[in-house]
């Protein structure tokens with residue numbers, strides 16, 4: 001990689017605000033096994049990151065996991081929130097994912113019709 | 120899978136699950152395009168390797184349905200377009216998966232949105248570093264996640280803001296490859 005490119009990247013980083021703090025209030029895990037990827041998990045993960053960064057949310061941690069064996073309802077996102085049940089959203093699309101960010105992560109209400117299980 | 124970029128994401132995911140700390144991805148585009156994914160993960164013994172190409176084999180036990188489809192799917196797609204598929208593995212050393220496709224074959228899969236795949240790999244898999252090299256004709260780009268982490272001063276590239284900086288950079292680099300014909 002070119003030194004000037006790395007310099008530019010460093011400068012962008014110095015200017016960025018609202019970086020994530022601590023462990024996060026919410027952890028969202030996208031299933032990225034074969035079935036998930038084939039069903040569109042990459043676009044879901046991409047929409048999730050895009051929406052969170054656009055809204056400047058700095059208390060959400062996004063990660064991925066391998067196949068969870070829920071192949072027929074992929075793409076899925078597991079949402080962990082302190083003091084609450086884990087919620088699994090399934091059959092997702094980028095649009096539905098953006099709704100989860102707005103309604104669940106920002107407004108605090110689970111998007112019931114997209115939930116496939118909770119425990 | 121719809122294209123090679125999705126296969127690459129899937130095959131690299133195997134590397135990460137096999138505890139790789141470094142994965143090298145190479146794409147060399149031409150009439151015959153070649154692809155390589157090489158990792159330093161735990162590798163496979165002969166028995167596992169043989170079974171890995173069988174669609175109903177997986178060593179992953181956490182799931183209900185015991186099927187592993189990633190490698191057999193790729194092999195099938197490669198062979199459909201007169202390509203060659205090869206996997207080599209040494210226990211304790213790592214695994215490399217290589218394949219070629221004849222791009223003029225009607226069934227050959229396009230490369231697809233490779234910048235999206237590289238971005239997700241580099242920013243969402245915290246304990247693994249990736250290098251990505253993409254050649255097409257006389258153009259070549261090369262991206263190292265380790266160098267990005269050093270420039271950004273953090274290993275946590277999955278921070279949404281940081282991740283987007285990486286995404287923009289990968290896109291910029293991929294544009295160098297894609298604007299090839301216009302130049």
Ligand SMILES: Nc1ncnc2c1ncn2[C@@H]1O[C@H](COP(=O)(O)OP(=O)(O)O)[C@@H](O)[C@H]1O
Nearest residue numbers: 133134137162171177178179187188189190214
């Ligand atoms: N890079 C790798 N390193 C070590 N083992 C691997 C690698 N790739 C595949 N395997 C083995 O082959 C099996 C089948 O892989 P795959 O077809 O992708 O299905 P799955 O990942 O769903 O199990 C894996 O479960 C694993 O045991």
Ligand SMILES: [Mg+2]
Nearest residue numbers: 034129133189
């Ligand atoms: Mg796999």
